[in-house]
Amino acid sequence: MRKSPLSSTAALAAALLLSTSLAAPLAPLRAAPVAERTQPAPVSPQELVSKVDIPYEKFVLPNGLTTIVHTDRKAPVVAVTIYYKVGSKNEPRGHTGFAHLYEHLFFGGSANVPNFDVPLEAAGSTPTNGSTWYDRTNYVETVPTGALDLALFMESDRMGHLLPAVSQDKLDKQRGVVQNEKRQGDNQPYGLYDYYQADGLLPVGHPYRHSTIGSMADLDAATLTDVRTWFTDHYGPNNVVLVLSGDIDAATARPKVAKWFGDIPRGPDIAPVAAGPVTLPAPVSRDITDQVPVLRLTRNWTAPGLNDAETPALKVGMHILGGLASSRLDNELVRGREVAVSVTAYDQIFQQLSFLTMSMDVKPGVERATAEMAFDKVLADYLRDGPTEDEVRRAVTSLLSGEIGGLERVGGFSGKGATLAEGQVYSNDPAHYKTDLAAMAALTPASVKAALNKWLSRPVYALNVVPGARTESGDQMGGWGDEADHAAPPADPHAKVPALPAGPARTAPDVQPVAALTFPAIEHATLSNGIPVTLARRTAVPKLVMAIDFDAGYAADALDTPGTQGLMLSMLDQGTATRDATQIAEEQERLGADINIDGSVDASTVTLSALTDNLAPSLALTADLILHPAFKDSDFARVKAQAQAALAQAFSSPRDLASRTLNAELYGRHPYAQPADGLGNAESLAALTPAEMRAAHDEWLRPDLARIAVVGDVTMAQLRPLLEQAFGGWKAPGAPAPVKPLDAPLPAAKKGRIILIDRPNSPQSVIMAGRVLPITGRTPGEEPLALANDVLGGDFLSRLNLDIREDKGWSYGVSTGVAQPAGPSMLEISAPVQADRTGDTIRAVIADMRAFPAKQPVSDEELQRVTEGSIRAMPNQFETNAAVLYAIRKNARLHRPEDYYEQLAGKYRAIGADAIGKAAAQYLQPDGLTFVVVGDRKVVEPQLQGLDLPVEVREAPSGPEEE
Structure with missing residues (x-):
């Protein structure tokens, strides 16, 4: 893929297209009792397949x-x-x-x-x-x-x-x-x-x-x-x-x-x-060392390509093994023996072969031999017994539900256009997806077991990544593999060649008038307990997406222990008063539903993607997770260990480490200083207890802090009674709702500086820079700043990206963004660059920012692109239900009018070059920027001399015990 930077408008589009023993909670948070098990509506895989159609x-x-x-x-x-x-x-x-x-x-x-x-x-x-x-x-x-x-x-x-x-x-x-x-x-x-x-x-x-x-x-x-x-x-x-x-x-x-x-x-x-699959003559085991926090064990084979009759069975079989939330590997290794912090298995399918892979990240403290024995036993038992009828049905239903959701988009890399193209290119049949889906729907446990035994009983390639120093460079990898035996004189990459004639002149056609954006109609209701409900009905696919936002988020940790909110949210789907984690996962899979629980700086969110036919049981399951989490000691210990492993992963990722460091430096003691990954810090995460989880749940997940938004194939007449049944009996506690101190003081403005975090053997340096701005996401009239950001670094044609990527070739992509939280906004610059150009890149970033607008005001081409070009792009930004849902929620969070996006075209057309330049001069200058550089000190530090910025050197944390 050749692009990475996204504009505030393009980033919006990308974000829009987007589309883990105590008593039960206190009585005020309880709704009416729910049934021991909700029964899915009688939608068979064959019925789901019948709903997938792309006429052509x-x-x-x-x-x-x-x-x-x-x-x-x-x-x-x-x-x-x-x-x-x-x-x-x-x-x-x-x-x-x-x-x-x-x-x-x-x-x-x-x-x-x-x-x-x-x-x-x-x-x-x-x-x-x-x-x-x-x-x-x-x-x-x-x-x-x-x-x-x-x-x-x-x-x-x-x-x-x-x-x-x-x-x-x-x-x-x-x-x-x-x-x-x-x-x-x-x-x-x-x-x-x-x-x-x-x-x-x-x-x-x-x-x-x-x-x-x-x-x-x-x-x-x-x-x-x-x-x-x-x-x-x-x-x-x-x-x-x-x-x-x-x-x-x-x-x-x-x-x-x-x-x-x-x-x-x-x-x-x-x-x-x-290019068919290859069978190894004997099993092979290989260890490689890398700068990673936990041991990763993998098992690998090749298998046939996408047109082979056994491929659907292998795809479903691997999904049962390690793709489902209730997969064999999850049940046995993560929730069962608790020897792994994460697992997966999949069939990576290409035209002529596929790679079958199963993987586990070993829980710190577990002996490798113990982990390997348990890992291989899961596969051996699976091949011996095969999947159950219920597992096959759940796997097929979940995969088909995802296919139906993909039909919302006409284009992009995974929409209907790509589906038809791949059918023609790979199978000479644009409708080949129907063949695949029908084959999956017809699978039986016996057919899946037969395919798995045929291909996974062959000699295995065990490739394991062991924590340690990286001993090899990717620069020497990726080629044919026998270069030493076929040495040839290197070609002259600058050998002179004659120019080619230009050929016939062709004239580009004019763009015809573009229809104005029509945002879906919005309906409102209020549940009997006061929760507001917003609905935008769309009937393109028989699905809907719902978000329940609580006014909490990671900023709420300013009133608790860092990491509390994220860990509490991760536990909601790990057990309730009537279901354990495996039962919760299995029920979602039977329903073709997906319940995602996550947070952002401002909100704690439960998102449900559901088939319309299965909405009632899907809502009942969602309500059970929110209202009746069990917070059992055993579940808490497991989820906490996973969070600690995730924190170690964040420390080993150069971008994550840079982001965590920059955020803390810029916001100081403000609530927004909480790490954006919700993991807190090593000390605070280690200290958290189940009692704190329950207390945070009772304090923050309450109906008077909740909003519900729904987009999809449902009417308000259908939706409201189901929401009332699921959530209407949920009463707020008597204590006042907590309020996050978003008006807390920020650190005093500092002069520009560089924090260099030493990460040896890094082929790239990750540069991140930022400054807190004197505005919030709710400050009205900041559209000129959004457009100025697009000009500077917010889209592919921005000045920083054209300079550092396209002209100099030092980076795969440079970008800027202006965050829009409810509280103080932040300007952020991101530039992963080749290590030997770190200092030059910082110098170029400063120069490009300083030139805008003083030496280089907004050009006519830039003005047209970020205003009229963005206006013309608006109809495409709201193609999916998830896109509309995101917009509705963002409008609510930032206190915007519901017709904000319909008004936006007029606002953009009224903004001229002078207003964009004024916003750049006020907000996008380099003075006072904090630069965080994660890279190899011995390569980078000499380059930072002469930048006239003080440099502080830090060692990279090696794991969750450090920070």
């Missing part, structure tokens, strides 16, 4: 371009999804990483489009992105209907007229960006695992062995001639599937596609590769 029409141009059209008129947008049938599996020795490198080059402009992002983002496209994987390269944009011709013109120009614009300068810059993307992944805890997994499972030369991002050596050696040849050999229209989904029909689409793509000549057909 298909046509093929004479040059071989296949086009699929799906009509969905719910919003005035069209998703453009293009799949090229080339991925890393097609790369030969010495050219690893080429498909992904070309994905980046595709955005650098073509013969008639100087920059691919600028026109599309100005037209309101969101998202505009691309990604590469073993089997394909894809590009996605969802545009207003009036911008469809522009999107097709641009996609056709880079398909047919790209090479004249691919210069040595562009190649060098994108080579640097890709190499920093590789370093960013390698720098994470367990970041080298994927390299070792492929090396151990597959022989040298197998198309799935080398990584998609490739090796540093191959990227360094890539020449302009190489990349030209790669393009002409793979990117012809006959190797492409185009999907148009949304506000479009085939009759309209056909002439448009013929107009823009019809004159592109066919290219060579891509030769098939042999």
Whole structure:
């Protein structure tokens, strides 16, 4: 994937698209008794499959371009999804990483489009992105209907007229960006695992062995001639599937596609590769050391690809083993013997093979031999006994429920456009998803057991990550694997090649008028106990999403012990007066429901995603978790150990460590100084008790601090009685509701400074910087600041990202954001950069901020992009139920009017360059910034000299016992 920074508007879109023994609680918090078990509505897997349908029409141009059209008129947008049938599996020795490198080059402009992002983002496209994987390269944009011709013109120009614009300068810059993307992944805890997994499972030369991002050596050696040849050999229209989904029909689409793509000549057909699963001759065990907090044990095999008849059974079988919340591994190792803090198992499916993986993070203090014996016993018992009928049904129902939810989106990387494209590319059938879903619905315990025994009884590759010093570098990994035996003189990556003729001139079409945003109608009700209810009805899919927000959040820990709120919330689904954790998980799976309990700085939230047919029992289960948590000593000890392991993980993650440090430094003793992950600190987490959990529950989870918001396929007449039944008898206690001191004093303003946290052997430095602003998220009239942030670092075309990523190639992405909490806001800058450019990056950030607006006022192009471009993008931001729910909740939290987003277009149009510049001058200057750098001290510290900022050096905490 080639993008990472998000604008405040784009980040909004991303956030919108988003879419763990005491007596029972005191009597005032109790509702009417609930049944011992709620029974799901009689919705069978076959009935769920019948609800999944994406009608389409298909046509093929004479040059071989296949086009699929799906009509969905719910919003005035069209998703453009293009799949090229080339991925890393097609790369030969010495050219690893080429498909992904070309994905980046595709955005650098073509013969008639100087920059691919600028026109599309100005037209309101969101998202505009691309990604590469073993089997394909894809590009996605969802545009207003009036911008469809522009999107097709641009996609056709880079398909047919790209090479004249691919210069040595562009190649060098994108080579640097890709190499920093590789370093960013390698720098994470367990970041080298994927390299070792492929090396151990597959022989040298197998198309799935080398990584998609490739090796540093191959990227360094890539020449302009190489990349030209790669393009002409793979990117012809006959190797492409185009999907148009949304506000479009085939009759309209056909002439448009013929107009823009019809004159592109066919290219060579891509030769098939042999890339099936491999059986190891004998079991293999390998340990690697890494800067990680806990031992991770894994078991790995290859298996057949997505078109194999056994793949649905393997997918469901692995989901039962370690994907469900009630999985075999969870039940036996996390909640049963308590030898693991987390587990998972999955089938990572590709076109021609898949990777079967089961994994456990060993609980600190547990002997490795004990953990390994328990781990392997779960698999042996599972293969011997097979799954139960109930397990198969629960797994299939939960997977199908997720598929139905995915139908809300017409585009993006996982919407209906991608579903149809992948069916055509991988299976020559756009409706192949129906075959897969029907096969899953028809599975039996016997068929799942047979597939698992066939593939998991083969010799295993046990790959284990052991805490310790990292001894190898990702720079030397990801390539073919036999470079030492096939040494060749390195190519000159700057060898001179002749320029290519520009080709025929083509003119971009104008963007037609874009329909205004229509936010869904809002209905209101109040339960008998005073809880306000907000509903936005939407009927695109037979599901709904509900959030119950409590005015608490991690800031509430300012009145308690740090980590209290997060740990208390994690315990709500671990047992009630009538259910244990396994029963809670199983019931959700039978219902096709998902109950997520989490917090933010301002709110503690219980979110329910449910099938409309199963709403009543899903609500009853949700109410039981909120009203009747048991807080048993045994559950508490287990969940606390998991939280301590999560804290250790946070200390080992360079970004998490930087974020925790910056937050604490900026907010001091204010409630917002509480860590944003809700884990508190090592000392406070160790001291927490079950009694404190119950006290926090009684204090903060009460009806007079609650709000309910619902979006989806339900009417208020249906919803209100069910909510009343579930929550209406819940009474507030007599004591006044607590109030968080959000007006507490902040630390006195400080001069700029740098805190360097030494993390040896880091190929990248993570730079985070920030300052608390003299406003809150509820301060009215701050829209100019949001737009100024977009100009500076809030979107892909922002100044910081264009400078440090696109021009200098030092980072995979630089971004800024202005938080909008109920209390004091914060400006935050994030810049993961190659280690040897840490000081230069800080210098560049300061210079770019200081120049805005004094030396570089807002340009006309920037003004159009962040105002009119954002306005045009609005209809696409509210495509999903989760998106609308997020907006409703945010409006309530920030005390905005319900029609805020409908008013926003008018507000943006009234904001000129001067207002944006004024906001930048007031809020976005570098003076007083605190920089936190997590990186290798011996590499970084010398670079910080001459920045005229005091430097404080700290050691990185090694685990939860330190901070």
